[in-house]
Amino acid sequence: MMRTVFGFLSGLVFGTGLILSGMADPAKVLNFLDIAGAWDPSLAFVMGGAVLTAFIGYRLAWRRDRPVLLDRFDLPAARSIDAGLLGGAALFGIGWGIGGFCPGPAWTALPLAAPGTLVFVPAMLAGIGLGRLTRTRRPTLP
Template sequence: MRAMFGFLSGLIFGFGLIMSGMANPAKVLNFLDIFGNWDPSLAFVMGGASVTAFLGYRMAWLRDEPLLLPDFDLPARGRIDAPLLAGAAIFGVGWGIGGFCPGPAWVALPIGATGTLVFVPTMLAGIFVGRRLKARA
């Protein structure tokens, strides 16, 4: 049951990424290019996602436990620290250079979007290196 809901959620999320243009790196890069060919349409996508997440979390917190798990999976730490800031900076630079963040990159890979054959393996290498560095620390 849990796997089916996970699959359906991912499928809906993937279709949403394609329909919103998030799987198109040119659209993302145009959104980030505020001094050039700026395309503000992704601000509406982000606004809609923020409202949806806000309402979804409020509805989830009304429950004693999640539907498909025994407990809510919450982060252990709530403070902003150097690893969080470094990770956010690396994520932002990668997004700005490649025009993808991880979710849309996976969605764009099978539809043959330009750059995914470089971005996805590089992203996976970064994840691997990051995990190795974290394990050493």
């Protein structure tokens, strides 16, 4: 129960931060990517703040023997860079550049009825579903 409550509160803080920072506004994101036109560098400060917060948070978390609400840390085992990772990163970047959304801000902007959200979110979900259908099972690492 506590994991659900803290998960909800974390998502609420994250979503509020996305809205307040302007990340839920695709025009702001597209202006950040338009370095030859109406470039808006303010998103770099948002990203820098996020990187700094994550850096400090991870340093504090790794000092603990285990997470607060779990028995152990749950970390991914894969460490290789493969075609699936590169292809997914490329699709993510292309979608972000075309639509001005990445998944978190898109979900946050959905209740705000931001232009394009009602097209982007279903397309994103279709892409996730298609990716799961076409993904080949990879062997697990020992």
